[in-house]
Each structure stands twice: as structure tokens, then as C-alpha cells.
Amino acid sequence: MHQRxxxxxxxxxxxxxxxxxxxxxxxxxxxxxxxxxxxxxxGLTASQIRQDMNCFGGFGQQGYGYYVPNLKRRIGxxxxxxxxxxxxxxxxxxxxxxxxxxxTFRKEGFVVDALFDVDPALIxxxxxxxxxxxxxELRNYLAEHAVDIVVIATPADSARxxxxxxxxxxxxxxxNFAPVDLTAPDKMELGNVHxxxxxxxxxxxxxxxxLMDEGGSGWRR
Amino acid sequence: MHQRxxxxxxxxxxxxxxxxxxxxxxxxxxxxxxxxxxxxxxGLTASQIRQDMNCFGGFGQQGYGYYVPNLKRRIGxxxxxxxxxxxxxxxxxxxxxxxxxxxTFRKEGFVVDALFDVDPALIxxxxxxxxxxxxxELRNYLAEHAVDIVVIATPADSARxxxxxxxxxxxxxxxNFAPVDLTAPDKMELGNVHxxxxxxxxxxxxxxxxLMDEGGSGWRR
Numbered sequence: 334m335h336q337r338x339x340x341x342x343x344x345x346x347x348x349x350x351x352x353x354x355x356x357x358x359x360x361x362x363x364x365x366x367x368x369x370x371x372x373x374x375x376g377l378t379a380s381q382i383r384q385d386m387n388c389f390g391g392f393g394q395q396g397y398g399y400y401v402p403n404l405k406r407r408i409g410x411x412x413x414x415x416x417x418x419x420x421x422x423x424x425x426x427x428x429x430x431x432x433x434x435x436x437t438f439r440k441e442g443f444v445v446d447a448l449f450d451v452d453p454a455l456i457x458x459x460x461x462x463x464x465x466x467x468x469x470e471l472r473n474y475l476a477e478h479a480v481d482i483v484v485i486a487t488p489a490d491s492a493r494x495x496x497x498x499x500x501x502x503x504x505x506x507x508x509n510f511a512p513v514d515l516t517a518p519d520k521m522e523l524g525n526v527h528x529x530x531x532x533x534x535x536x537x538x539x540x541x542x543x544l545m546d547e548g549g550s551g552w553r554r
Numbered sequence: 555m556h557q558r559x560x561x562x563x564x565x566x567x568x569x570x571x572x573x574x575x576x577x578x579x580x581x582x583x584x585x586x587x588x589x590x591x592x593x594x595x596x597g598l599t600a601s602q603i604r605q606d607m608n609c610f611g612g613f614g615q616q617g618y619g620y621y622v623p624n625l626k627r628r629i630g631x632x633x634x635x636x637x638x639x640x641x642x643x644x645x646x647x648x649x650x651x652x653x654x655x656x657x658t659f660r661k662e663g664f665v666v667d668a669l670f671d672v673d674p675a676l677i678x679x680x681x682x683x684x685x686x687x688x689x690x691e692l693r694n695y696l697a698e699h700a701v702d703i704v705v706i707a708t709p710a711d712s713a714r715x716x717x718x719x720x721x722x723x724x725x726x727x728x729x730n731f732a733p734v735d736l737t738a739p740d741k742m743e744l745g746n747v748h749x750x751x752x753x754x755x756x757x758x759x760x761x762x763x764x765l766m767d768e769g770g771s772g773w774r775r
Contacts, residue, residue, distance in 0.1 A: 338766070339762060339766075340758075340762065343564070345755050345758055345759070346751075346755065348754070348755070348758060349748065349750065349751035349752075349754040349755060350748075350751065352754065353735070353748070353750075353751075354735075411758065411761070412754045412757055412758050412761075413754075413757040413758060413760065413761045414754065414757065418757060426652075427648050427649075427651040427652035427655060428648075428652045430648040431647075431648035431649045431652050431749075432749070434648060435733070435749055435750065436709075436710070436733060437733055437750050438750060438753065441750065441754070443753060443757075481760070482753075482756065482757075482760075488657075489657070505760050505763070506756050506757075506759070506760050508752070508753060508756055512656070512657055512658055514574070514575075522756055522759040522760050522763060524752055524753075524755065524756040524759075526749075526752055527570065527571075527574070528652075528653070528656055528747075529570065529574075529656065529658050529659060529662065530567075530570035530571065530574075531570075531729070531745055531747050532659065532664060532703075532729060532745075533569070533570040533573065533633045533634075533635065533662070534566050534567065534569070534570060534745065535703065535727050535729055535743055535745040536633055536634040536635065536639060536664075536703075536727075537561075537566055537569060537632065537633050537634060538566070538727070538743040538745075539634065539702070539703075539726050539727050539743050540632070540633075540634045541560060541561065542726070542743060545559075545560075
């Protein structure tokens, strides 16, 4: 498998949504579903769904559709939710705590083993069931524990140093919430979450709709 | 401007990134930039950048490139960051507080006027400089104040009721962090943030890379 065989970002962005909807369908006792019905639920076309599934070999049967439990299990395997992931969170502020207590992570196999912070008042405390370690211990901790994902929930100016420490320890993935664009070294996967991007996209749609309601000529000037 | 003239999600997803990078470039004193240089910085092709800009009339000049201050200002206008937005946050837990204290929102014009919570111990407190109101007052508050965006940071089972209250009050946008897929009424823009989607996408890339490193035949079976 070569670099060029990486699945496109657009497909990867949709995959977790498939998993969420299939989990809900399974919980509702739905066993079988056409690509059209799944598409209506997700706001996608049937053909887009078939194309997405074909990235992984396709799982439907002509004239039958998808068997929900199998498709959900297979997409879960593809996403890696069938194997446990050990995470540590650097930064025990609001974002760090929000990640530590996010309700669905644990049941999807993402387990937070430790929080790290520089604040002496927090060190040794147990927040959301997770112990807070001194930030200075991160390097040693990573050397001694198997950690799959380091979550960066620090201020912007500390984020790069945390990424470097994780990289030196051979951690395979970093999930960054600090409001800065980090660049991953070659051997690491990096997910940057910019909350303000999501807010600006919402703001954009509000203004676009206002233009539509005014019956104006749109964005082009 | 008709529904079909809405700018595609793919473009809207990239716009805040343009704004972020242009703001950094401006702060560094860069005045002029080619679409190729901007593309290299953002991991996009020059042609993709020109296509994105053409959705809004295009702002470059052949052979000159983009004038950074103008392009940043124009993209800011398109995103609506040049006009103040008033927000309230329902749910004063970790996610609500993280949004209330997110460092860049205020300077981009997104101002949090109030937090709402059901916990009597929190009501009346000032968290991140924002007063906590009783959740039961949300309806009255929205009737009496101009609120542009309602942020839902409640548990999943309360999210729908908050959305309905916002819709009845004529609020134009809801930004939902509860781990549930909400559907917006016709007159409202809705942004669903699923933190677990971002984590699963990262997990997917980790496993994809492991397959690549093993030299296997990839995802197709």
C-alpha cells in the first residue's frame, strides 16, 4: 500500500458518521438497509455511499442492500474502534477535562490513562476519574507506558514542545486542540481541531442565508 | 441567490483556514503572496485556491498574486468576523466553559453574553467572566436579548429541547456539541461538532498507516 493509496480526506471525514448512524440503526433493531435509505438519513446520495464503501471493497449486495450489524462491525474495524487505544491528555483545563469526560470515547475503546498539567494545585488530583501528573513527567511516562494517542490541550505556545516530546517517544498519533497549526513529523498522524473554524463556518452560513433572503446576487461582486 | 447557489461544504470547510493563515501572514508583515505559496503553506494546489477564491469573485491579479491585507479583510467579511456575534452557551460543564474561554473567539467578534445551567450550585457564578443563568430562563432571555448563536453544551438528552427553544425564539444559528445528530428547522443554520468523529478519523489514519508499513494490500479485501 503506497502513500497514493491513502483514502481521501473526504471519505475519511464521512466514515465516523456512517459508524454513528449504523450504531443507532442497530440499537433500533434495523437489520437491513438500502444505500438509498442510509443516504437519506445521512444527507448523501446512494451513489456516494456505494462509492465510499467501494474504497474498502464494498459490503452491499445488489438488490439486498446492507446487513446493518456486519456493516457496522466492518466500519468499526476500519476505524479501529474494535481495538483499545490508550490516550494521555496534556493540559487539564476545560478542553482537557472535556475530552477526559467525553461520554462515548470509553465505550469506543479510547481510554484516557493520565492527565498532565503544570499547575501544582492540580497535580495529584483525580479529575473525571483520571489522575493529574506533573507536565515535566510526560517524557518519562511515555517511555514507560504504551500510549497510542497524545492529546494536546495546552495553550498555543506550549503545543509544539508537547508534539516534539511525543514524537521523540515514538507516539504514533497526536490530537491537537491548541489554537495553532502543528505539522507532524513523518512517522506520526496528526489531527488538528480548530474550534474557531467550525464557528466561522457557521457564521459564514448565517451570512450566506441572509444574502439569499435579501434576494441579492450572492457572494460574487 | 437560490439554494443551489450555496457555496459547497468543501469550500466552506477551507475558508476559516485561509483566514487563519492570512492573519498569520499579515502579522508577519507579508504583503503579497502567490496562490502557489499560499497553497504550499496550506497543503492545497494553486489551482484549488484559485477555484475557491472564484466562488467569491476571485481576488488575485494575474502575475501579482494576492495582496494579503485585502484578501484577509475580504475573507473576514465573507466569514462574518467583521461584525459582532452575540452567543449564549447552554450547559456550563467542561465543554461550555471551554467555549466560553476559547482564546480567539472574542477577538474575532464572537462574544459570549451568558451561560445557562440546571445546577443550582453554578447559577449566579461568574465563569470565565460570564454569568451563569438558570436554564429555565433561557426562553425569556432569548425573548429579551439579541442572540445570534446558541451553543448547546448539554448532555445528549437535553439537546433537542434547547434547539426547539432557540428555534421558537427565532435564533438564526445553533452550534451543537452534544453527542447527538440534531436536525435544524428550515430557518436555522446548525453546526454539529462531533469530537468523537475527529478522534475516529485519527484512529483510521493510524491503522491505515500500519497497513502501509506492513506493505499489505490495503483496505480492500
